[in-house]
Amino acid sequence: MRKNPYQPVEADVEEIIAESPVIKTFALRPREEIPFATGQFIELSVDGIGEAPFTPSSDPNNKERIEITAMNVGSVTAGLHEIKKGQAVGIRGPYGKGYPLNEFKGKNILIVGGGVGLAPLRSLIFALLSQVNDYKKIYLRYGAKTPGDIIYKDQFSHWQEHIDIELSVDKGDSGWKGRVGVVTMLLENFKEDLNNTVSIVCGPPVMMKFATLKLRELGFPPENIYLSMEKNMSCGLGKCGHCRVGKYYVCKDGPVFNYAQLQGIPDIWD
Amino acid sequence: MRTLFLNTKDLPDFLNNLSKEYSVYVPSKIKGKGLPCDFGFKLPTHDYLWEKLSAVKKEDLAFNDYRSIESLRAFFTRSKEKLVLSDNENKIAVFGVKACDLFCLKIQDFVFSGGEIKDPFYERRRASALLISGDCLSFKEACFCLALEINPYPGEGFDLNFSVLENGFVVDVGSDKGEEAIKASAALFAPATSQALAQREEKRNALARNLSGHLERHKIPSKDVLQEIVKAGYESDIWQAEAEKCVECGACNFVCGTCHCFLLAEDRFGNAHERVRLWDCCSYANFARVAGGANPLKLRYQRVRNRYLKKFDFFPENFAISACAGCGRCIEACPAKIDIRSVLRKLNEEKSLSAR
Ligand SMILES: Cc1cc2nc3c(=O)[nH]c(=O)nc-3n(C[C@H](O)[C@H](O)[C@H](O)COP(=O)(O)OP(=O)(O)OC[C@H]3O[C@@H](n4cnc5c(N)ncnc54)[C@H](O)[C@@H]3O)c2cc1C
Ligand code: SF4
Ligand code: SF4
Ligand code: FES
Numbered sequence: 001m002r003k004n005p006y007q008p009v010e011a012d013v014e015e016i017i018a019e020s021p022v023i024k025t026f027a028l029r030p031r032e033e034i035p036f037a038t039g040q041f042i043e044l045s046v047d048g049i050g051e052a053p054f055t056p057s058s059d060p061n062n063k064e065r066i067e068i069t070a071m072n073v074g075s076v077t078a079g080l081h082e083i084k085k086g087q088a089v090g091i092r093g094p095y096g097k098g099y100p101l102n103e104f105k106g107k108n109i110l111i112v113g114g115g116v117g118l119a120p121l122r123s124l125i126f127a128l129l130s131q132v133n134d135y136k137k138i139y140l141r142y143g144a145k146t147p148g149d150i151i152y153k154d155q156f157s158h159w160q161e162h163i164d165i166e167l168s169v170d171k172g173d174s175g176w177k178g179r180v181g182v183v184t185m186l187l188e189n190f191k192e193d194l195n196n197t198v199s200i201v202c203g204p205p206v207m208m209k210f211a212t213l214k215l216r217e218l219g220f221p222p223e224n225i226y227l228s229m230e231k232n233m234s235c236g237l238g239k240c241g242h243c244r245v246g247k248y249y250v251c252k253d254g255p256v257f258n259y260a261q262l263q264g265i266p267d268i269w270d
Numbered sequence: 271m272r273t274l275f276l277n278t279k280d281l282p283d284f285l286n287n288l289s290k291e292y293s294v295y296v297p298s299k300i301k302g303k304g305l306p307c308d309f310g311f312k313l314p315t316h317d318y319l320w321e322k323l324s325a326v327k328k329e330d331l332a333f334n335d336y337r338s339i340e341s342l343r344a345f346f347t348r349s350k351e352k353l354v355l356s357d358n359e360n361k362i363a364v365f366g367v368k369a370c371d372l373f374c375l376k377i378q379d380f381v382f383s384g385g386e387i388k389d390p391f392y393e394r395r396r397a398s399a400l401l402i403s404g405d406c407l408s409f410k411e412a413c414f415c416l417a418l419e420i421n422p423y424p425g426e427g428f429d430l431n432f433s434v435l436e437n438g439f440v441v442d443v444g445s446d447k448g449e450e451a452i453k454a455s456a457a458l459f460a461p462a463t464s465q466a467l468a469q470r471e472e473k474r475n476a477l478a479r480n481l482s483g484h485l486e487r488h489k490i491p492s493k494d495v496l497q498e499i500v501k502a503g504y505e506s507d508i509w510q511a512e513a514e515k516c517v518e519c520g521a522c523n524f525v526c527g528t529c530h531c532f533l534l535a536e537d538r539f540g541n542a543h544e545r546v547r548l549w550d551c552c553s554y555a556n557f558a559r560v561a562g563g564a565n566p567l568k569l570r571y572q573r574v575r576n577r578y579l580k581k582f583d584f585f586p587e588n589f590a591i592s593a594c595a596g597c598g599r600c601i602e603a604c605p606a607k608i609d610i611r612s613v614l615r616k617l618n619e620e621k622s623l624s625a626r
Pocket of ligand 2 (some may be wrong): 522528598
């Protein structure tokens, strides 16, 4: 255990992949091992600017190299997007509880992602595929604003061998042959034994809200719907008080919750 | 627990002996703004501030009647500090801690020394600090500890506790650290007589009687219903009405001994950047804002309400006690005169009205 939990470990930026005009994936090699479980998050710091929470998007089985897929939306992420290969960032973590893979065993898995929300889900997909026989059927339903906003494009064909994938965009372009509309549309005719299926949702708050409502409408029991909550975070340790939702701290008790835990708390989607 | 007796005239010597090992802080009396009592009670309005023993003149050395203005937590997490562990931190001894202060410290302990990951900055200071508490001799208009079933005299959580009698103090030794601390002054202490203990009992009861007489008029709902009324009042108009007065200064958060929220930031020191921790405040508009501008506590009334939910719902759920000691500091500090006692009372009234 590190003596000072606020002190990050330095990590060298090994590779930078442009995923979309505003999203980049950073492959980091921490100077001390930071083993994480899929769904856990880290605090990433950019020198002189500050920290922000991210869920690694890489395979948790790879302990030397952690990938972070970050959208440029504000001060820390803008600083991060300026970073060049060979520079260093700081990492603290991992924090929180990851996806409860044990509870997914033997079940169908419906993954629902929106925008950059596919980042943590990619890590989950890697984890699932590394033990693909433990699960029944795996589905991925993913929506992005435009075809240009779809991330990890080159990986879908590989995943398709094991995963039933459908994509949609809010707004198509001339080259787009797929479906157009919000991602909940892709859930419309989902047919599986719902008592033996878990759904894992990650995306912008509005998308998570409507996806959850849709899944409930389809008949998913609340405890089979897993959500990644995004709240303001500072410490990641359950101390700074920023990420409270009802009786939970998202950083410590989450960031993954099942809907049965959250259901009774007012205004969770705000 | 050992109970001893110390003559009034020997207090300065005892504190001086302590200062060989500790940086000793004592309450110094200052003129207070003081709130007049709504019900015409004549209550003291002076205040206390903790100061270094060395800065207080011998004749000004006072046993404080009640709690000081600032809360104890400032000794354990600074309002702003660099997060660099140092091995030569001062050991502190704080004299004049009150029952409400000790209650608040339970919350700080839960936050910073609890959970899987401990805060080493807090833990070190807390482990080395000597807490010398004392019975209250009177109370301020804003004090309402007893309404929350916290007695105005400490029963636990101290290293030493002082109860004032005519000519000296009954001293409870509450910990090994307390035992250690009186060793160098062993000659000054005598065993407490049963007479002294009886006198103390009488004084304690008299104060509790006076305080509950004062509190009766405020109609503060009982401790057992607080969580329920704060939750039931989620949609109440009370929050909106209080929020209209709030100026978002953050005073209520910063003076509160159970408030603990903080923000990690990078600060520039010369050419280097260092990690700092700042006390944060849920009354501020950006407290819960996330990237992209979404903010679950966007409106001021949501933030006012959040403060109550945190204290009376979150903490009972996670730690089985509410995070309010009834010290009344937030009542005195609020320029908008938002009064936690009346907020709780109104919530309770609304709840019982709606139940009819
Ligand atoms: C568990 C978790 C996992 C996440 N995973 C990912 C991911 O994989 N990929 C991804 O792209 N995004 C992810 N996010 C979102 C990401 O953390 C945010 O996009 C990021 O915090 C934005 O930081 P910023 O500084 O660029 O934005 P800003 O808008 O500048 O700031 C973001 C936050 O910091 C606070 N803040 C900034 N400055 C101050 C200040 N001066 N005072 C007070 N508060 C301030 C704001 O209130 C705001 O909450 C995740 C979020 C969480 C909670
Ligand atoms: S909420 Fe007010 S009365 Fe309660 S402990 Fe904090 S400052 Fe004291
Ligand atoms: S002290 Fe009063 S005005 Fe200031 S933030 Fe607290 S409630 Fe609002
Ligand atoms: S991020 Fe600090 S308590 Fe959750």
